[in-house]
Ligand SMILES: Nc1ncnc2c1ncn2[C@@H]1O[C@H](COP(=O)(O)OP(=O)(O)O)[C@@H](O)[C@H]1O
């Protein structure tokens with residue numbers, strides 16, 4: 661849909677959203693933009709997993725997810741993180757709706773690599789017609805989970821989910837909001853990133869852990885038609901843009 665902006669909020673960032681975040685969403689809303697927020701919750705899932713004595717393991721920023729961890733992931737994302745973000749947006753006077761994969765077959769997915777990651781998936785499709793309708797008059801808030809065609813829930817990295825959904829929605833922008841001001845190299849924000857530069861930073865181990873899926877997701881979205889793709893910790897600051 662024309663004028664759609666997809667914003668991904670990382671789990672850490674969701675606990676410390678600045679006033680400028682809500683101000684910018686309001687500005688976009690007043691301009692007639694359609695806004696979909698995909699939220700993470702990785703630190704919260706890790707915290708609750710540890711409290712329940714479940715092992716916490718990530719490979720290149722992707723959580724290895726067994727059945728018990730999947731239950732914790734669903735409970736934390738849909739029971740804690742999402743309602744909090746919806747509450748903040750409602751308190752800012754914005755119309756908001758929280759959604760998940762099972763709403764009208766909203767997000768379908770398939771396993772990423774079951775033997776390596778367990779119950780982890782990638783998004784393969786969305787119910788675009790319904791989502792476009794919802795976003796006509798509300799700001800959507802969506803958790804990064806998917807369901808297979810036979811109803812199995814899958815945990816999806818939120819950056820990868822946001823990128824794929826932005827492409828499927830023909831979004832004009834994808835913003836990844838995290839806890840750092842952009843991709844950092846020697847303490848400075850890299851303002852424009854090409855794939856060649858990113859490969860170099862991967863090889864030098866400057867881009868690692870949670871930043872890896874963000875970079876891959878950002879290039880995937882940009883190459884597939886999302887014009888403006890960037891990473892920042894503050895919507896009023898430029899961060900890192902992808903070329
Ligand atoms: N080159 C880099 N520049 C900035 N952050 C990086 C870089 N490489 C790794 N990181 C790490 O990536 C983290 C952001 O990823 P993550 O913790 O998964 O955030 P989120 O919860 O927002 O998805 C940063 O806090 C930082 O520790």
Ligand SMILES: CC(=O)N[C@@H](CCC(=O)OP(=O)(O)O)C(=O)O
Nearest residue numbers: 671700701702722723816817818
């Ligand atoms: C498969 C996978 O890694 N899923 C992520 C989903 C949440 C997420 O991505 O949260 P952040 O954006 O806060 O990191 C996880 O379990 O942590």
